Amino acid sequence: MSYRVKVNGMDHVVDVDGDAPLLWVLRDVLGLTGTKFGCGMALCGACTVHIDGQPARSCITPIESVGSAAITTIEAIGDTPTGKKIQDAWLDLEVVQCGYCQSGQIMTASALLASNPQPDDTAIDDAMGGNICRCGTYSRIRAAIKQAAQPDTRRGG
Amino acid sequence: MDIRAFARFDPNVLAKPLQNGVSRRAFLKAGAAAGGGLLLSFTLDCEEGDAAVGAFAPNAFIRIDRGGAVALVMPQVEMGQGTYTSMPMLIAEELDVELSQVRLEHAPPNDKLYGNPILGSSQTTGGSTSVRAFWEPLRRAGAVGRNLLIAAAAQTWGVETNACNAEKGEVIHVPTGRRLSYTNLVDVAATLPVPEKVTLKDPKDFKLIGTSVKRLDAPEKVNGTAQYGIDVRIPGMKVAAVAACPVFGGKLESVDDSKAKTVKGVVQIVHLEDAVAVVADHMAAAKKGLAALDIKWNEGQNAAVGTTDIIAQLDAASKNPGVVARKDGDVEKAMAGATKKVEAIYQVPFLAHAAMEPMNCTVHVRNDGCDVWVGTQVATRAQRAAAEVTGLPLEKVQVHNHLLGGGFGRRLDIDGVTRAVQIAKQVSVAVKVIWSREEDIQHDLYRPYYYDRLAAGLDEQGMPVAWTDRVTASSILARWLPVAFKNGFDRDAVEGAVRPPYTLPNIQVEYVRQEPPGIPTAFWRGVGPTHNIFVVESFIDELAAAANKDPVDYRRALLDNSPRAKAVLELAAEKSGWGQKLPPGSGRGISVQFVFGSYMSQVAEVAVAKDGGVRVQRVVCAVDCGMVVNPDTVKAQIEGGIIFGITAALYGQITLKNGRVEQSNFDNYQMLRINEAPVVEVHLIKSTEAPGGIGEPGTAAVSPAVANAIFAATGKRIRKLPINPSELRSV
Numbered sequence: 001m002s003y004r005v006k007v008n009g010m011d012h013v014v015d016v017d018g019d020a021p022l023l024w025v026l027r028d029v030l031g032l033t034g035t036k037f038g039c040g041m042a043l044c045g046a047c048t049v050h051i052d053g054q055p056a057r058s059c060i061t062p063i064e065s066v067g068s069a070a071i072t073t074i075e076a077i078g079d080t081p082t083g084k085k086i087q088d089a090w091l092d093l094e095v096v097q098c099g100y101c102q103s104g105q106i107m108t109a110s111a112l113l114a115s116n117p118q119p120d121d122t123a124i125d126d127a128m129g130g131n132i133c134r135c136g137t138y139s140r141i142r143a144a145i146k147q148a149a150q151p152d153t154r155r156g157g
Numbered sequence: 158m159d160i161r162a163f164a165r166f167d168p169n170v171l172a173k174p175l176q177n178g179v180s181r182r183a184f185l186k187a188g189a190a191a192g193g194g195l196l197l198s199f200t201l202d203c204e205e206g207d208a209a210v211g212a213f214a215p216n217a218f219i220r221i222d223r224g225g226a227v228a229l230v231m232p233q234v235e236m237g238q239g240t241y242t243s244m245p246m247l248i249a250e251e252l253d254v255e256l257s258q259v260r261l262e263h264a265p266p267n268d269k270l271y272g273n274p275i276l277g278s279s280q281t282t283g284g285s286t287s288v289r290a291f292w293e294p295l296r297r298a299g300a301v302g303r304n305l306l307i308a309a310a311a312q313t314w315g316v317e318t319n320a321c322n323a324e325k326g327e328v329i330h331v332p333t334g335r336r337l338s339y340t341n342l343v344d345v346a347a348t349l350p351v352p353e354k355v356t357l358k359d360p361k362d363f364k365l366i367g368t369s370v371k372r373l374d375a376p377e378k379v380n381g382t383a384q385y386g387i388d389v390r391i392p393g394m395k396v397a398a399v400a401a402c403p404v405f406g407g408k409l410e411s412v413d414d415s416k417a418k419t420v421k422g423v424v425q426i427v428h429l430e431d432a433v434a435v436v437a438d439h440m441a442a443a444k445k446g447l448a449a450l451d452i453k454w455n456e457g458q459n460a461a462v463g464t465t466d467i468i469a470q471l472d473a474a475s476k477n478p479g480v481v482a483r484k485d486g487d488v489e490k491a492m493a494g495a496t497k498k499v500e501a502i503y504q505v506p507f508l509a510h511a512a513m514e515p516m517n518c519t520v521h522v523r524n525d526g527c528d529v530w531v532g533t534q535v536a537t538r539a540q541r542a543a544a545e546v547t548g549l550p551l552e553k554v555q556v557h558n559h560l561l562g563g564g565f566g567r568r569l570d571i572d573g574v575t576r577a578v579q580i581a582k583q584v585s586v587a588v589k590v591i592w593s594r595e596e597d598i599q600h601d602l603y604r605p606y607y608y609d610r611l612a613a614g615l616d617e618q619g620m621p622v623a624w625t626d627r628v629t630a631s632s633i634l635a636r637w638l639p640v641a642f643k644n645g646f647d648r649d650a651v652e653g654a655v656r657p658p659y660t661l662p663n664i665q666v667e668y669v670r671q672e673p674p675g676i677p678t679a680f681w682r683g684v685g686p687t688h689n690i691f692v693v694e695s696f697i698d699e700l701a702a703a704a705n706k707d708p709v710d711y712r713r714a715l716l717d718n719s720p721r722a723k724a725v726l727e728l729a730a731e732k733s734g735w736g737q738k739l740p741p742g743s744g745r746g747i748s749v750q751f752v753f754g755s756y757m758s759q760v761a762e763v764a765v766a767k768d769g770g771v772r773v774q775r776v777v778c779a780v781d782c783g784m785v786v787n788p789d790t791v792k793a794q795i796e797g798g799i800i801f802g803i804t805a806a807l808y809g810q811i812t813l814k815n816g817r818v819e820q821s822n823f824d825n826y827q828m829l830r831i832n833e834a835p836v837v838e839v840h841l842i843k844s845t846e847a848p849g850g851i852g853e854p855g856t857a858a859v860s861p862a863v864a865n866a867i868f869a870a871t872g873k874r875i876r877k878l879p880i881n882p883s884e885l886r887s888v
Contacts, residue, residue, distance in 0.1 A: 017421050020441035028396060028439035033388035034381020036562070037440075038513050039594045043823040046513060074381035087379045094371065094789055097797055098237030099378030100513040100562030106379060125832035132823060134513045134563050135237045136800025138834035140793070 003063050007032065008076035018064030022056075023047045025063050026073060034074035034103050038132070045131030048104040049073050055111040057130075074103035082148070083110040089148035097135035105131050109145050118149050213343035215305055215351075217270040218248055218298040225340040227252075227259045227326070232271035232280065232295075233287040234263070234534055235374055236564035237797070238852045239790035240287045242372045244295060246786055247288075250365045251299030251358060253323035254339070256373060263558040266536035277638070282534045283569050284684060285753040285850025288786055292848050293357075300355040308352070309345035310337045360784065360845065369789035374560065386532035386559040387517045391587040394519065395424060397580055398443035399590055401432040401600050404456040404816035405675035409433060413451040420446040427583045434580045436588055444593070456816060459675035464606075464812040467673045468504070471608035475502075475629035479667030480646040483655045486663030491623035495614025499703050503611065503692040504877045506810035508604035508681055509818075509826060514562020515597040518577035521587035526553040527578070528587070532561035534568040542571040546578040565801070566680035569637070570602050598826055599818040602679035603811055605630040605650075607688045608671075611696045619704020620714065624661045626654050626693070629669040631678045645670055652685030653857065657693050658722035658751045659715035676813070682801055686752040686857040691806075691878065694748040694861030699874060708747050708865060709735055721781050722749055724842060725758040728779035732840055733760035739870075742766070742887075743774075746865025748858045755782035755849030756842075759799070761835075761862035765870045769882030773803050773835040773863055778855065780839065783846035791851050792839045798855025799837050804829040806860040810879050 002015050007030060014029050021040075026032045026049070035058055038046030042057035049058045050072040077083030086109045089095075096102050105128070112119055112127040119127065124145055133141070212222040220228040229248050235241035241261055249256055264271045264280070272278035275290040303323050310328035311318040314335060322329045327336045360366070377383040402408060412433050414426040422442025427434040435446035492498065519530040520543070527547050533539045536556050543554045561568055577590040592600070607630040614623035632647035641648070646668055655666050681687065701711035709730045716723040726749045730736075735745060742765050749758040762775040776799050785791055808827040812819045820826040864875035871885055 016439065016441060017445070019445070020439070024439050024441035024444075028441070031390060032381075033384075033390070036513070037387065037515065037591065039823050040444075041594070041822055041824070044513070044828075078380055090379045091371070091375055094369075094375065094793065096237075096372065096375050096378040097239070097793060098235075098513065098561060098563045099374065099383055100385060102378055103381050128831045130830075132513065132828045132830060134511060134565070134801070134828065136797035136804075136829070136834070137793075138800060138829075138831040139796055139837055141831060142834075 003066070005063065005066055005071060006068065007071045008073060009070075014063065016063060019062045021059050022049070022061040022063055022066060022071070023058040026058060032073050032075055036100055036103055038101065038104070044101070044104075045108060046101050046104040048107040048131070050077070050107060050111060053111065053114065055108050074107060077107060077110050080110065080114070082113040085148040086110045086113060086144070089144040093140050093144045093147060095137050095140040095144050097137055101131060101133045105133065105141055109141070109148070113145065113148055119145060213347045215302045215346070216298045218295060219252065219302045221302075221339055221343050223340060223343055225338070227254050227339070228262055229259050230262045230264050232264050232291060233273070233282040234532070234558060234561055234564070236282070236532075236534070236561035236568070238287070238794060239372060239787060240282070241374045242370060243288055243786045243790060244291060245373060246365045246370060247291060247295035248299040250363060251296045252302045254326045256365070256370060258326050261373065264536070266540040266556045268537045277641075280535065280537045281569065282564070283566060283680060285852040285854070288848045289754055289850055296357050297355060300357055301352065304352040304355055305346045305349050306339050306342050308349050309342040312349070313337065313342070313345060366786050367784070367788070370787055372790075383560055385514050385562045386519070386530060387514055387562065387591060389519045389530040389559070389589060391519065391521065391530070394587040394589055395436045395438065395584065396440045396443050397427070397434045397436045397588050397590045398440065398447040399432055399434040399576065399580065399592060399596060400447055400450070400452065401576075401596065402454045402456070403599060404454065404460050405677070406459045407431065407457040407816070408455045410453040410455040412453070416449040416451070417446040420449055425584060426450070427580050429579050432576065434590065436580070436584055440591060459816045462674050462676075462816045463814050467606060467676070467813070468608070470673070471606060471629050471671050474669050474671035475608050475610050475627060477669060479627055479629070479669035480644060482646065482648075482651045482666040482668055484665045485661070488623050488625055488663045488665040491663035492612070492614040495622055496617050497615040497619070497703060498612065499615065499699055500612045501696060501699060501876055503609045503695065505607045505688045505691060506812070506878060507606050507676065507678075508805060508809045509598045509601040509811050509820070510563075510565045510567035510681060511598060511826060511828065512561070512563030512565055512567050515594055516567070516573040516592040517590060518574050519587060519589040520577045520581035522547055522578065522581045526555070528555045528557065529574060529578070530557045530559065531574055532559040532568060533571065533574070534561070534564050535571060538571045539574045542574045543578045546575055547582060565682040566684070567601065569680050572602065594823070595821045598820055598822065602677040604681035604687070605633065605678040606673065609692050611692065613696070613700055615700060615704060619700070619706060621661060621700055622663060624664040625666070627667040627669060628654060628689070629671050631672045631676075632670050633678055633680055635670070636677070637679065649680075649685040651689065653689030653750065653752050654693055656751075657697070658719040658749060659697065659712070660718050661715075675816070682798070683853040683856040686750065686853070687802070690748065690750045690752065690857040691860040691864070694750065695864050695875065698746070698861070698865045698868065702868070712747070712749055716749075719751065721756045722751055725749060725756045725779040725781050728840055728842065729758035729760050729777055732779065732838065733762070733777040735760060742870055744866045744869030744871070746862045746867070746869055748861040748865065750854065750858050752857060753850030753854050754847070755780060755851060755854050757854045757858050759858040759862040761859065761866045763863055763866040763870060765867060765885050767886070767888045769885035769887070771807060771863070771867060771880055771882060771885065772833065775836045775838070776859060776862065777838045778840065778858070779842065780854070781842040781844050781846075782849040782851050783844050784848050785841065786848065788841060791841060794851045795839045795855035796837045798853060799859045800829055800834060802856040802859035803835070803863060806863050806878055806880055808879055
């Protein structure tokens with residue numbers, strides 16, 4: 001069956017079964033490989049994308065459930081103000097190691113910051129606890145979220 | 158892994174340190190001893206067609222073309238440890254180019270050009286060896302390039318070379334201030350003879366080395382453009398999901414694939430001797446097709462294997478004498494004369510690697526050749542594996558290496574490549590084989606189960622006069638590098654146990670080989686030391702307790718012959734506030750080690766809840782890893798290594814029942830998460846000693862620090878990992 005999906009502002013028509021997970025539509029059909037496969041069961045967060053701005057695990061999201069919602073992936077998150085801040089903080093604090101989980105970390109963190117501009121440690125734990133990093137970059141992830149949450153002093157806050 | 162482990166089987170393995178200013182003859186000879194790490198012939202690199210003609214390629218690591226691109230070829234792979242920043246730093250420092258000018262390339266498989274001198278001159282990334290192995294060869298490669306470019310400029314200007322300097326990709330004639338860019342010099346440089354002498358910079362003149370340069374691979378890793386093996390897309394490519402026999406050594410008996418063939422997008426079912434694969438247009442269809450298969454397995458002789466039996470076999474084997482790894486003094490006599498004897502058995506479980514990027518490999522097999530796209534720690538092994546399965550000559554197999562979404566030793570093995578090539582042989586187009594997380598965990602090659610017997614004799618003051626440690630486990634080297642396994646002895650299995658930093662006048666360390674039926678075992682982050690440091694540092698803590706002495710004081714008294722170990726111990730103790738009071742249920746534990754060429758001490762602070770739940774709240778680490786290439790990378794590796802080690806200490810264990818691995822995904826093979834991560838503080842000791850490894854020490858040092866902290870908090874000694882909260886319950 002054909003589904004019309006809106007990804008990063010572009011409309012696409014994909015011809016897959018309705019139960020096909022969004023993850024594989026993005027990666028294998030649309031060629032957007034920045035979204036990663038990690039567990040297939042929403043246990044690790046590597047596949048996180050935004051659906052209408054909300055973080056979602058694309059590995060368990062059937063394409064038929066997406067409807068006309070706007071999907072945003074790591075490839076376009078830098079076009080949003082919070083996504084850009086998060087990416088900049090990630091670079092500034094040298095968060096990444098192998099980097100494989102970081103697309104998902106950045107997507108989850110961007111959604112957190114968009115909904116909660118000043119997250120405290122508990123809010124960070126709650127939001128980020130579903131994203132595993134095997135390289136163990138957690139302390140830098142926490143610090144980077146806090147840095148991204150700082151008002152931009154260069155522009156006078 | 159220990160340099161000595163590999164030096165012993167081949168005396169030529171270890172490169173003798175090269176002295177500055179050696180003659181060309183000596184240089185070539187030494188270069189050859191190092192596995193031909195440097196290609197000193199001048200060749201025009203025409204592989205990329207006309208554009209590359211005229212490129213200046215003074216050795217296998219550098220290519221500067223007329224267009225201005227400086228390409229550095231990376232002999233070691235990037236799996237998070239920062240080697241794609243530290244390796245270019247070494248070359249760029251001596252070549253005098255800015256890192257912003259360089260472009261990195263993955264090296265093709267070639268042991269001769271890219272062999273790791275510490276690891277038997279094979280093109281292997283592992284054992285925390287990259288900086289140690291390439292510290293000198295890559296700087297020398299850069300210096301050769303710089304000298305030739307300076308000579309080219311001097312010839313162009315008609316001046317003496319010693320009147321010229323290099324800086325930021327340009328040669329400067331100092332008296333006149335004239336400048337020429339490297340890109341304008343490549344044609345002349347390519348015609349000049351190799352310099353008779355190259356002098357490496359004095360460390361005090363380093364501009365890049367020793368600074369926290371930003372990671373070169375970070376920008377593409379935060380915007381989704383980084384290409385891991387799993388991200389490869391080849392025109393016309395299909396994807397495949399695979400199921401291997403759940404019992405090790407079992408075979409495929411039959412499969413009904415009629416339903417799978419009706420799944421939309423499924424194009425082919427591939428039957429192998431011990432596995433089935435479903436090939437499809439996309440992975441959603443492949444997985445759906447795989448789930449629709451009705452598979453019957455012939456489970457074979459391991460169908461009844463369980464962890465309990467394996468442990469019983471290890472216990473029985475551990476009662477026999479082993480191969481002697483070290484024998485100093487007279488242990489029996491010293492033990493007989495001891496005032497007190499302490500004995501213990503320590504056990505650590507099988508562990509899966511669980512890299513975040515599941516195993517995958519993309520292969521295109523044709524009549525006349527084979528292409529392999531993969532992220533691997535062992536490119537030449539991958540090439541040989543593909544050649545073996547296809548029957549093609551080695552030179553017809555191209556391996557295109559990629560970034561690794563975690564290695565941790567898993568990608569030192571090529572079973573994933575072999576499997577993908579087996580499947581691709583039956584498919585007419587390129588096929589990307591991706592393992593599910595369940596396949597990845599249940600068909601890993603596991604960190605061995607170690608079963609260690611220790612005993613110590615203490616004198617009247619409680620100090621150790623006798624020490625014995627018998628390690629019983631499977632041998633990784635016997636499988637992975639048989640040439641290094643001699644007379645029943647596996648050096649990796651005892652690394653970290655053979656030479657504790659302490660003064661132990663009478664010590665005997667033995668190894669007993671006991672293979673679990675059907676279970677393949679492999680290197681895992683921290684290799685031998687990850688288990689041995691846990692055992693040695695827990696046991697020395699037991700001795701301190703038996704002597705009724707403070708764990709730091711006890712260790713310090715045994716470290717007079719190891720000042721660098723003593724220094725990290727004292728720094729970690731000081732920075733952690735050792736001795737200061739903690740709330741009830743909390744405790745501090747310490748460890749100290751010298752492995753991978755680096756000295757490290759960690760203090761862990763834990764809180765044990767009434768229900769036995771353990772929370773690691775803070776880890777303070779002091780490290781002396783010699784000269785540092787990138788201090789921030791060192792810190793990051795230690796921070797991450799500690800999380801990796803705590804994950805194993807608290808949660809990590811693979812168990813078997815009915816021949817099957819019981820764990821399957823992150824719900825039952827748990828990882829530490831951000832809400833459980835401790836504060837980690839890293840303190841670097843400035844040093845002018847040779848660089849040590851840093852990817853693995855952090856993992857090895859943390860589990861004993863945590864276990865010792867639990868003892869301080871509860872009085873209960875942890876002798877078996879993972880830590881079992883039900884044994885720590887106080888209500």
